[in-house]
Amino acid sequence: MTVNITAAATPSVGTVPRGLVPAGVVLGGTLISLIGLTWDIQWHSDVGPDTFFTLPHLFLYAGSAISGLASLAVVLLTTANAKRDKAVDPLVGGRAVGVFGRTFSAPVGYLVSGIGAALFLVYGLWDQWWHGLYGFDAVIDSPPHIGLLLSISITMVGAVMVFAVARDQSWGTYGVAVAAGTLLAFSMVTVLGLSALPGGPVNTVNAGSAFFSVMILFMGAYVLNRRGGALAVGVVVAFLQALFWWFSPWATEVYADATGLPLRDYVDGIPGLPNMIPMSLLLVAVAVELLRGLPAWVAGALGGVIITALAPLQRMLTYGSNFPALQRYVATVVAGAVLGALAGMLGRRFGQMLRHLAPAKEDRHA
Amino acid sequence: MRKTLLALAGTAALLLGLTAPALAFEPVNVVHTEKVQAGPYDLTIGFSTWPVKAMQSLDFTFAPENGIEGKKGTLTLYREGVEADDSPLARHPRKREVWGLDIFALPEQGTWTMKFDVEGPEGTGTGELKNLAVMEQPGPPMGLSWAISTIPLFGLIALIVIAWRRTRATVD
Numbered sequence: 001m002t003v004n005i006t007a008a009a010t011p012s013v014g015t016v017p018r019g020l021v022p023a024g025v026v027l028g029g030t031l032i033s034l035i036g037l038t039w040d041i042q043w044h045s046d047v048g049p050d051t052f053f054t055l056p057h058l059f060l061y062a063g064s065a066i067s068g069l070a071s072l073a074v075v076l077l078t079t080a081n082a083k084r085d086k087a088v089d090p091l092v093g094g095r096a097v098g099v100f101g102r103t104f105s106a107p108v109g110y111l112v113s114g115i116g117a118a119l120f121l122v123y124g125l126w127d128q129w130w131h132g133l134y135g136f137d138a139v140i141d142s143p144p145h146i147g148l149l150l151s152i153s154i155t156m157v158g159a160v161m162v163f164a165v166a167r168d169q170s171w172g173t174y175g176v177a178v179a180a181g182t183l184l185a186f187s188m189v190t191v192l193g194l195s196a197l198p199g200g201p202v203n204t205v206n207a208g209s210a211f212f213s214v215m216i217l218f219m220g221a222y223v224l225n226r227r228g229g230a231l232a233v234g235v236v237v238a239f240l241q242a243l244f245w246w247f248s249p250w251a252t253e254v255y256a257d258a259t260g261l262p263l264r265d266y267v268d269g270i271p272g273l274p275n276m277i278p279m280s281l282l283l284v285a286v287a288v289e290l291l292r293g294l295p296a297w298v299a300g301a302l303g304g305v306i307i308t309a310l311a312p313l314q315r316m317l318t319y320g321s322n323f324p325a326l327q328r329y330v331a332t333v334v335a336g337a338v339l340g341a342l343a344g345m346l347g348r349r350f351g352q353m354l355r356h357l358a359p360a361k362e363d364r365h366a
Numbered sequence: 367m368r369k370t371l372l373a374l375a376g377t378a379a380l381l382l383g384l385t386a387p388a389l390a391f392e393p394v395n396v397v398h399t400e401k402v403q404a405g406p407y408d409l410t411i412g413f414s415t416w417p418v419k420a421m422q423s424l425d426f427t428f429a430p431e432n433g434i435e436g437k438k439g440t441l442t443l444y445r446e447g448v449e450a451d452d453s454p455l456a457r458h459p460r461k462r463e464v465w466g467l468d469i470f471a472l473p474e475q476g477t478w479t480m481k482f483d484v485e486g487p488e489g490t491g492t493g494e495l496k497n498l499a500v501m502e503q504p505g506p507p508m509g510l511s512w513a514i515s516t517i518p519l520f521g522l523i524a525l526i527v528i529a530w531r532r533t534r535a536t537v538d
Contacts, residue, residue, distance in 0.1 A: 048459040048460075049459055050469065119518050123518075130511075134421055134423060137423035137471050143508070146516070147518065150516065151518050153518075266454050353530065356533045
């Protein structure tokens with residue numbers, strides 16, 4: 001059972017633990033971004049016409065705005081408290097760091113999520129300029145789109161950080177699983193940018209999906225440092241995948257009806273974003289849990305192999321695609337093993353680094 | 367509370383009010399046409415910008431002389447003689463009386479060919495629009511665009527490196 005130390009110290013807050021509200025708002029913002037992205041991808045594939053103000057776009061803008069404003073509010077409140085020499089609770093977003101000298105005191109988690117939201121604005125302008133030059137293309141992996149996706153990912157990393165700080169409390173534990181799952185699902189779109197890399201016989205997108213999936217699963221497992229951590233992240237991702245499998249085509253059709261636009265001819269009805277998420281992820285999460293006693297690179301390599309080996313089968317199942325050329329398949333699985341091993345080691349280390357964001361238990365009791 | 371609700375309702379109304387006219391999608395504006403004879407079918411290929419530049423998206427329209435009713439077909443794209451893409455001829459979403467590709471970009475400069483296989487009441491026919499010159503992409507070189515767009519990634523890596531070094535003593 002967890003003890004809510006800070007809530008007891010500030011009875012005026014009532015039953016809501018300190019730090020939960022801003023962390024929840026930042027996480028809510030990132031989920032709105034993810035909903036906007038899955039909807040937007042489906043809109044382009046099933047309906048098409050684009051403007052700056054489509055509803056899926058508004059979700060994308062609103063997600064970053066909500067996370068950004070919540071982060072800004074926390075930074076300003078922390079700065080005000082620091083200036084008045086009031087104690088700053090490191091449970092809210094982690095230790096405060098000075099920004100612009102000592103002008104602002106920003107809890108490091110909210111600093112990262114806020115920077116992500118600010119970058120989103122900058123890359124929004126870059127994207128507007130790009131569309132002015134190249135037209136309103138529906139290319140998801142254009143450079144400015146990848147810049148926008150990376151900016152949102154940074155906000156999502158900030159969300160993981162603010163929950164990691166409170167990992168000893170139940171809301172922190174669940175928050176880490178949901179925030180890491182959101183980051184993982186979202187990253188499966190960002191990795192499409194890797195198609196611009198020369199990979200030789202390797203399918204760089206599949207290898208990249210394996211790398212980020214394994215890394216984020218390990219990160220979740222090691223930041224929670226308890227049995228079931230990786231599985232919790234895997235279950236969150238599977239839930240989002242199932243939810244969006246239904247939501248994306250449904251919302252697209254409803255919105256098309258509402259705006260009087262027809263669906264394209266030959267729409268295959270297969271949800272775009274959810275199908276980019278490896279269905280084998282739960283299997284990988286179970287493997288990570290079972291191989292906990294072995295070095296991280298072993299389970300990581302196995303995870304990379306599972307994801308890259310099964311990715312073509314998922315596309316055969318959903319799109320009815322052909323099996324890739326054997327040389328390309330083998331090269332990609334080998335790359336998956338190597339990258340998975342590296343991702344396992346990195347994810348483990350990132351999880352341990354995230355644990356350092358929270359003050360040690362002894363300090364808090366002191 | 368009432369004021370807050372009113373302010374929220376006002377914001378929502380403003381947003382929707384601004385969104386509704388913004389959703390009026392641009393009509394398809396053909397500025398250049400080419401003719402292709404696909405067996406018994408006369409096809410007019412329309413372009414919404416001309417000349418075509420790599421990566422710059424435009425509307426393509428493919429209009430058989432007597433309309434698309436009762437006809438179907440496939441469009442295959444070749445760049446320098448190598449097949450790049452093929453898809454069934456679908457109605458243009460903003461000009462439903464003809465086939466087309468909406469906001470579509472040819473990704474690379476070079477000489478492209480559009481091959482049409484059409485099937486209809488007068489039988490089947492194949493025709494090609496050859497030597498479609500696609501000019502160099504406008505804007506900065508892709509390397510520079512990618513460098514600008516991946517700054518957040520390198521920022522994140524820098525943050526990780528700092529955190530890694532600061533926690534090295536305690537984690538290792």
